[in-house]
Amino acid sequence: MRYLPLTAQERAEMMSTLGIQDVRELFACLSGHCTEPGNSLPPALSETELINRFNEYAGRNRHLQYLSFLGGGAYPHFIPEVVDSLSSKGEFVTPYTPYQPEVSQGSLQAMFEYQTMMTELTGLDVTNSSLYDGGTAAAEALLLTVRKSGKKKVLISASLHPEYHEIIRTYTQNLDIEIVTFARRHDDGKTDLEDLKGKLDEQTASVIIQSPNFLGVIEDGEAIARLSHIRGAYAVQVINEALSLGFLRSPGENGMDVAAGEAQSFGLPLGFGGAYLGFLAVKEDLLRHLPGRLVGQTKDVDGRRGYVLTLSTREQHIKREKATSNICSNEAWCAIRAAMYLATMGKEGVAKIAKINHLQAAYFARQVARIQDVRVRFTRDFFNEVVIDFAGIPVDEFLKKMRQKGIQAGIPLHWFNADMKESLLVAVTEIHQPADIDRLVSAMGEVL
C-alpha cells in the first residue's frame, strides 16, 4: 500500500533479524486484548474512489449556491493566491514543532515576522505565535490577568461573542474566579459606563470588552481602559474580526494592556469553523505570563542571526503543572499563513481592504434603512457588521424566504439571545460586489 513502504520480503528480513516468524509475536504482551476492531472499517478506497467519496459529501452541501452575508466571528475575505501557493509547500506543511532550531529557521523566522506584524497591528509590545482560536484566546487572556494580578474577580462585557462567553465559563468552572457581566446601552450598543464603574473595584483583575463587539459596534475603548486602570485592573480588548485592526483605533492606542482574539481574517479560509488562529498580545510587563510559544531572535556560535523558541520555561513541557497554560500544539501553520497574508497585503493593502469593508457595510446600512419595516439598530460606529431589526415577520421565516432567493442574509441573533427574536447580524466584506449588496437589499425589500 502506497503509505506502507515495507514489502513482504523486507518484513521477513526484519523479522529474521528479530528472530521471530510472525509480526504478531511483538504484540504478545497485548494478548487477550487483540479484538481487531480494524476489521469493522469499510474496505480501503483507492485514490479515485476517495475523491469521489468526498465529492459526494460536498454534493450534500449547498452553501456554494448562496450569496452569503454571514459573519459572527468568521469572515469571508479575499485570500491572495500566493498565500495558498506558498503555505502549501511541504516545507511549511509537514515539519514538526521547531525544537531543533538549526533545521527550522524557516518556520521560526516566519513566526517572528508574524509576531512583529501582530504587535504592530495591535499596538502592544509582544505577541505569542498562536492559540487555538478567538474564544480560547479570550479565556487565556482572562487567566493571564488573574495569574499576574493575584486577584479573583473579572468583569466581562455583555457584548462579548456568546461563544467566547461560553468558552470562558468552561475554562473557569473549576477555578476560584468570580465572573461579573456589565451591561450595554440600548441606544448605541456600547458599554454602559455607569454600570461598569459601579462594578469595578480594587479586587478586579481585569475588564474584558470586545470591540467591535458582537453586535458590530465599536466600543469606547479608551474610556474603558482609563476606568479600569483607575481601579488597578488590567484592560483587555477582544477582537473577533482582526481586519478591523486595519481601520480602527488599535488596542494599544486605546490604552489596553491585552488584546486577544481571532485572526482568521488574515488569510485563512472559512473552513467550516477551523483551523483558525487565536492571537494574544500584551504589554511588556505581562510577558512572563504569556501562554503559548514565543519565538526570539538570537545568534549562533558563529555570530549569525537565528531564531529559537524561547521562554519555554513557562510552558508545559518544563513547568508542567505550574505552566502558564497547557497548550502544546497550537496553530503554527495558520500563523505562518497570516504572516504571508500580511506581507502580501502590506501596509497599504490592509488599510485599503479594511476601509472597503466598512464602506461596503455603511453602504448596505444606508440602502437597507430605506426599506419599510427594517431598522438598522446602530447606525454609527460599526466596522463591517450591522444588526437589523424587523417588524412583523419572524426572522426564521424571513431567512427561509431569502434562501429561496439564493441568499444567506445573516445570523439570527435569537440563536444566542432569546430576547432578540427579530434581529439579524449581517456582515459585509470586500468580497461582496456592490451589486451583491444591491441584490441583498432588493431581495429583502421583496420579502418584507
Add this chain to the structure above:
Amino acid sequence: MSKENARFSKDHEWLKTEGETGIVGISDYAQHELGDVVYVELPKVGAAYKKGDACCNIESVKAVSDVYAPASGTVLEVNPQLSDHPELINQSPFEDGWLFKIKLADPSELAQLLTAAQYEEYLQGISGE
C-alpha cells in the same frame, strides 16, 4: 562573612545570618544543576513565609526551580541586581547572587539546617548515587 557561618538546606538553599536578619541564596551545586539562569521571580517585600514555603522561582533555559524558605520570616529586601543580571546567580551564587533578606521569625529553626560540613557530606551522598 564566610561559608563557614552559613547554614544549608537539603533543597540547596543557603542562609547567612546577621543578627535577626537572614540572607538567602542557592548553593553552587544548585546553580550548576540549573544551568544558565535567565530569570528570577523574587518574593514580594513584606511577604511572610514559613520554613519550607516556596517563596521564589528561578528559571534557567531548561528548568524552573522553586526556592523554599530555609527559615520562617518576613521579606525585608530583594536583590535589585537580579532583574538585569540573573547570571550573577551562576557567577557568584554565594555572594553577589544573593536572592533576598528576611527578618527571622524563629532563630531556633537554624539548628535544623545543615552546617557547611554537613552539606558537603550530603552532596557527596547525592553524587555517589
Add this chain to the structure above:
Amino acid sequence: MRRLPDLLFHTSRNGKIGFSVADSALPDKLIAVAESNRRRESADLPQLSEVEVVRHFTALAHLNYSVDEGFYPLGSCTMKYNPKINEKIAAQPGLNAHPYSAHEMVQGNLEIMHTLQVFLETLTGLAEFSLAPAAGAHGEFTGMLIIRKYLAAKGNPRKVVLIPDSAHGTNPASAHLAGYEIREVPSNSEGILDEETLRRYLTPEVAALMMTNPNTLGIFERHIAAIADALHRNGSLLYMDGANLNALLGIVRPADLGIDVLHINLHKTFATPHGGGGPGSGPVGVVEHLRPFLPLPRIRRARGAYEVIYRGEQSIGRIKNFYGQFPVIVRALAYLLTLGRDHVARVAEDAVLSANYIRKQLEPHLDLPYKSPTMHEVVFSDKGQPVKTLDIAKRLLDYGYHPFTIYFPLIVHGAMMIEPTETESKETLDAFVDVMKKILNEAKADPALLQQAPHHTPVRRLDETLAARKPILKWSQGEETAIK
C-alpha cells in the same frame, strides 16, 4: 550554503504592493465611524511586491527540514507521511462553508464529522466522541473537565489526579487547569505502573489516573486492566492519553482495557500534518455513563439527517469556537478511508516492527535502561557515552536527519526516544542505524566534533540563554537586528 533571508521589514520599500484589490467606488462620506475611533496611522506593515513575497517565503521554506524531506524519528510524535491527496480534498470549495451556515445546507460537512466520530468509536470501543478539541492538550483538558463534572454530579469532585513519572508535560498542566492537584506515581523497574504501587497512592481524594499506553518508554502498560479495576473500586476513573495510539490502532480497543476517557491526536496517529506546530486536533471519547458531560456542540444522526445539539444540562460546556478543527478532521477521515479494513492493522504492525528492528541493532551500542518489550518507540540513554544526548542529536543534523526526541521521558537520564513509524522504508531504517553507529564511533574518537555540531546546517548551535535573558520577540526600527 543556504542563508536566512533578510527580515521582511528590511526588504520593505515604500510604495511597493503585493495585492490587487479594486478600488471602491463608494465615497468616503459614507464612513459612519467617528474620527476618534479611527486608526491614526496605518499599521507599519512591510511593503513588498508579490515577487519579493514569493522569494522570501521560498527562501524560508528551503531552511526547513520536513517529513517530505526525510526521516523524523521523534518519539511520541508519530511523524508519519502526510498524504497529498488529503490536502487537496480538504481544500475543496465544496467543503469550505461558513460555520454558521444553516444545518440543512451543510449536511455533507456534518456527515464528514459524524462519520469520523463513529469510526473512532468503532476503533476504540468508546461510546461517543467529541471532535471539538483543537489539540491533544485541549483534549486532555476536556477529558479532565468531564471527569470532574461526573464526579461532582455524584457528590464529590475529589482533589487529586495521579500521573506517572513518565507522563507528557501536558498531562499535569491540563489536570491542574481543571482544578486538580497532581501526585506523581513512580514507574517500576520494568518501566511500567503496577497495581501494588498504585494502591499506595489510591485515597478517597483521587479522582483519576492519567495514563499513556503504550507509555512514553514505548512499553505496553500490561497491568492496565487491574489498574482500571482498582481505580473503579475506589470510585476513581482512568484517563488514557492516546498519543501513542499508533501502536494499537485497529488491533486493540482501548475501551477493552478498562479506560473511561481517551483523547486521540489526529496529527499523530491519523497522518494529518504537523504544520510546524499545528493545527492539530484532539478528539475525546468517553464510556456510556460519561456521555452527558461531553462538550457542546454534539453531532448526531436522527431521522435521516445530521443534527447539532447545542444544549446539555450536564455538559462541561463549549471548549472551542464553532465545531472543531474541521480541515484536520477531513484529512483524518480521508486517511482512514484510504486505509480501510484492508490496511489499518498494518500501521501498528509495521510501526512496532520498525521500532523493534532499530532497537535490536542499536542495543549493542547504546544503553537501554528498560528491557521490557518495545512497542512503536524505544528509549535509549546516554549513560556511558563520552558525550551527551544533545551532542549526538546535533550531530545527526549534519547527516541530514532530524534527531529523535531528547530528554524525555524525564525518568531516563539523557533520554533518546526513537519512533520510526510505519511509513519509512527499510533502506531509511538501515541508513539511520548506520549513521547512529558512525556517530557513536565519532563520539569516542573526537567528542569535540559532536559537542560543536551541527557544522553543516544554515545556522549552528544557537544561544538559547541569550534569547531568554534578553528576549527579542519582534523586530523594531533601530534595534540591532541586522546580525548577518
